[in-house]
Amino acid sequence: SYWLSGSVNQLLLQSEFSITYNWTLNGEILEQGPMVRNATILLDEGTDGNISCSVKNH
Secondary structure, three states, X not given: OEEEEEOOOXXXXXEOOOEEEEEEEOOXXXXXXXXXXXXXXXXXXXXXXXXXXXXXXX
């Protein structure tokens, strides 16, 4: 299973399985790759827009 938790400036994705993730902000890739650890994205206080995370299970 995986879950997403966060606040205004920090989002966390954790997983128990081998997955590939992709974080984007306003369509621009922030971070991507195989999930081998917790992935934390820190955003500046003035960051504005849409953040999303897509996940593929392998």
